[in-house]
Amino acid sequence: MGCFFSTPNESGGRRRKLRNVGEMVVFVPGLRIPKPVDFFDQVTTLGDHGLSRSLVERLSALRTRIVVMAGQEAPMPTKPRRAATQHGGSTLADLQQALEDYLPVLLGLVQNGNQLQNKFQFSWGNQEDDAEETTMSNSWYELLSVLHLMTMISLSQANLLLLPKTSTGDDYQSKVSEDCKRDSIDIFLKAAGYLDFAVRHVLPQLPHQLRKELPVDLAEGVLRAFCLQALGQGVDIQLGMAIDSVKATLAVKRRFACELVKYWHQAQENIQHLPLANGWAAKHKLFIQWKYVEAKAAAYYFHGLILDEGKTEGCNGMAVAALRAADEFLKQSKKACESFHMTPPLSRIPPLWGTSKYLSEKIPKDISSRMQINGDLHNHELILQMAPALPDFALSLNPDDYQLPSVDSSWIDN
Numbered sequence: 001m002g003c004f005f006s007t008p009n010e011s012g013g014r015r016r017k018l019r020n021v022g023e024m025v026v027f028v029p030g031l032r033i034p035k036p037v038d039f040f041d042q043v044t045t046l047g048d049h050g051l052s053r054s055l056v057e058r059l060s061a062l063r064t065r066i067v068v069m070a071g072q073e074a075p076m077p078t079k080p081r082r083a084a085t086q087h088g089g090s091t092l093a094d095l096q097q098a099l100e101d102y103l104p105v106l107l108g109l110v111q112n113g114n115q116l117q118n119k120f121q122f123s124w125g126n127q128e129d130d131a132e133e134t135t136m137s138n139s140w141y142e143l144l145s146v147l148h149l150m151t152m153i154s155l156s157q158a159n160l161l162l163l164p165k166t167s168t169g170d171d172y173q174s175k176v177s178e179d180c181k182r183d184s185i186d187i188f189l190k191a192a193g194y195l196d197f198a199v200r201h202v203l204p205q206l207p208h209q210l211r212k213e214l215p216v217d218l219a220e221g222v223l224r225a226f227c228l229q230a231l232g233q234g235v236d237i238q239l240g241m242a243i244d245s246v247k248a249t250l251a252v253k254r255r256f257a258c259e260l261v262k263y264w265h266q267a268q269e270n271i272q273h274l275p276l277a278n279g280w281a282a283k284h285k286l287f288i289q290w291k292y293v294e295a296k297a298a299a300y301y302f303h304g305l306i307l308d309e310g311k312t313e314g315c316n317g318m319a320v321a322a323l324r325a326a327d328e329f330l331k332q333s334k335k336a337c338e339s340f341h342m343t344p345p346l347s348r349i350p351p352l353w354g355t356s357k358y359l360s361e362k363i364p365k366d367i368s369s370r371m372q373i374n375g376d377l378h379n380h381e382l383i384l385q386m387a388p389a390l391p392d393f394a395l396s397l398n399p400d401d402y403q404l405p406s407v408d409s410s411w412i413d414n
Contacts, residue, residue, distance in 0.1 A: 020345060020346045020347070020348070021345045021346070021347045022347065022348055023163055023347065023348045023349075023350040024159065024341075024347040024348075024350070025159055025162040025163060025350055026155050026156075026158045026159035026162060026233060027155075027229065027283070027284060027287040028152055028155045028156045028159055029152070029217070029280040029281075029283075029284060030126055030127045030279075030280050031070065031073070031126075031127045031149065031152055032124050032125070032126055032127070032145060032148060032149060032152075032215070032217055032218075033067075033070040033071060033073075033124065033125060033126075033127055033149070034063065034066055034067050034070060034122075034123070034124050034145070034149075035067065035123035035124060035125055035133060035135075036064070036067050036123075037060075037063060037120070037121065037122060037123065039056050039059055039060040039063075039120065040056060040060065042119070042120055042121065043056055051116070054410070055105075055108075055410050055411070058105055058408075058410055059105050059106070062098070062101055062102040062105055063102060063106075065098050065101075065102075066095070066098050066099060066102055069091070069094060069095045069098055070095060070149070072091065073091055073092065073095050092153050092156055092157050092160075093157070095153055096150060096153045096154070096157075099146055099149060099150050099153075100150075100405070102146065103143075103146060103404065103405055104405045104406060104407060104408035105408045105410065105411075106139065106142060106143060106146065107143070107404060107405070107406075107407045107408070108407050108408060108410075108411035109139035109142075110139045110140055110143060110205070111407050111411075116139075117138070117139045117140070118137050118138055118139070119137065120137065120139065120142075121135050121136070121137045122135065122136060122137075122138070122139070122141055122142040122145070123135040124145045124215075126215070126217065132215070134213075134214070134215050136210060136213075138206065138207075138210060140202055140205040140206050141206065141210065141214075143202055144198055144202045144203065144206070144214075144218055145218070147194045147195070147197065147198045147202065148194075148195075148198065148217065148218060148223070150194050151191045151194045151195050151226065151230075154187050154188075154190055154191035154194070154230075155187075155188075155191055155226075155230065157187055158184045158187045158188055158191070158233070161176075161180040161181075161183055161184045161187070162176055162180065162181075162184050162237075163176075163350060164176050164350060164351050164353045165177075175353065176353055176354065178241070181237050181240070181241060184233075184234075184237055185234045185237050185238065188230040188231065188233055188234035188237075189230070189231075189234060189397065189398075189399060189400045190400050190402075191226075191227075191230045192227045192228075192230040192231050192234075192398075192399035192400065193399040193400030193401065193402035194402055195223050195224070195226055195227040195230070195399070196227055196399035196402070197402040197403075197404075198223060199220060199223050199224060199227070203220060203223075216274060216275065216281065219274060221270040221271055221273070221274050222270075222271060222274060222284075224266075224267075224270040225267045225268075225270040225271040225284075225288065227399060228263050228264070228266050228267035228270065229263075229264075229267050229287075229288065229291075230399075231263050231395070231397045231398070231399065232260055232263030232264050232267065232291065232295075233291075234397050235256055235259050235260050235263060235396070235397055236260060236291075236295075236354070236355055237354070238256055238397075239253060239256035239257055239260065239298065239355050240353075240354035240355045240358070242256055243354075243355060243358050250302055250305050250306050250309075251306065253302045254299065254302035254303055254305075254306055254391070255393050257295060257298035257299040257301070257302050257303075258299045258303075258390050258391055258392070258393050259393055259395055259396060259397075260291075260295035260298065260299065261292070261295045261296055261299050261390065262393075262395060263295075263395065264288060264291050264292035264295050265292060267288050267292075268288050268289065268292055271284065271285060271288060272285070279344065279345070280345070282343055283340060283343045283344075283345070286336065286339050286340040286343055287340050289336050289340075290333060290336035290337050290339075290340045293329050293332045293333045293336055294329070294330075294333035294336075294337075294355075294356065294359070296325075296326075296329040297326050297327075297329035297330040297332075297333055297359055297363065298326075298355060298359055299326075299390050300322045300323070300325040300326035300329060300387060300390070301322075301323065301326035301359065301362070301363055301366075303322045303388070303390055303391070304318075304319045304320075304321075304322030304323035304325075304326060305319070305323075305366075307319035307322055307388070308323075318388045321383075321386040321387050321388055322387055322388055323363075323366060323367060324367070324383045324386070324387070325383055325384055325386075325387035326359075326363050326367075327363050327364065327367045327383075328383045328384060330359055330360065330363050330364075334360075337349065
């Protein structure tokens with residue numbers, strides 16, 4: 001079964017003060033980082049364990065490398081944007097590579113019901129809470145924690161790619177290059193693949209009691225929410241690229257926007273009932289809420305434009321109702337955005353670009369040009385009640401089909 005103990009943050013616990021994290025386009029929480037493990041001391045207590053000294057040394061060296069690198073990387077999300085931009089990219093890639101190097105050796109402990117599967121204690125803690133540390137004698141817990149950290153590193157890399165670069169001169173505006181946009185989509189799909197694999201193939205391997213004792217960061221609902229967040233942000237980039245393309249039709253843009261609504265709605269459903277009351281967890285909920293209402297603004301806007309082109313009776317009225325709803329959701333999204341960034345740890349609102357910039361410019365303009373403002377426009381509930389139903393589209397982005405690497409050959413030679 002594997003034993004478990006945790007040191008929760010109680011009144012005497014020491015919780016770090018949540019600091020300013022700079023600009024944030026992709027939500028990335030405080031990292032869960034590994035704590036040192038003395039494999040040699042644990043092996044001594046096992047007696048006849050069947051592990052060669054060279055294999056124990058390899059396992060220890062690879063994990064120690066991650067502990068050291070993660071300890072150096074841990075403060076990065078809480079550093080200002082400049083520091084993260086200058087140093088975060090390469091160190092994140094190095095840490096990701098260290099985790100990938102560790103995986104094949106770790107897998108020897110979980111393959112084919114290895115008798116050592118529940119013999120080694122693995123400890124991980126949250127970088128933002130010195131008092132919160134979870135230790136389990138279960139190699140599947142270690143694998144789950146590794147996949148989770150690989151996901152958060154990927155999301156951090158995507159955030160760095162999508163921080164807009166501000167140009168100078170007469171064309172002063174914030175831009176993200178097309179290459180960065182395309183690369184970020186690949187990273188989002190990879191991150192979703194890690195979590196999809198973890199939920200389908202790793203969590204079920206943990207005994208029910210241990211699953212109940214997992215830290216909330218590893219709860220199934222949180223993992224699924226992050227998976228859907230990654231897919232949703234990938235579609236958000238696709239929508240922005242469609243908006244910038246002269247070849248993309250309104251129908252294509254509407255489809256992307258309606259898909260966005262579904263991704264963020266599902267993410268919200270997975271996380272809304274979890275006990276996420278403080279710090280990063282509360283900020284995560286607000287991020288999903290913000291992106292959900294922003295997606296609704298986009299969907300109703302493009303739906304309204306298409307209805308406005310219709311020739312059948314009633315199309316104009318439905319178009320007006322959809323555009324009013326888009327305007328209302330845009331106002332809600334601005335408030336949700338401010339609430340997200342003002343919730344500790346504080347973050348700065350990055351310059352508008354992509355879908356957000358387009359909506360903030362186009363929706364108010366179209367509202368003012370297509371209809372006269374009247375009393376009904378100030379009745380928020382009535383506006384949303386009158387909005388026509390959005391079309392339902394199948395979701396087009398799926399997680400990458402992640403597969404674990406082969407078990408390291410050192411286990412065969414052991």
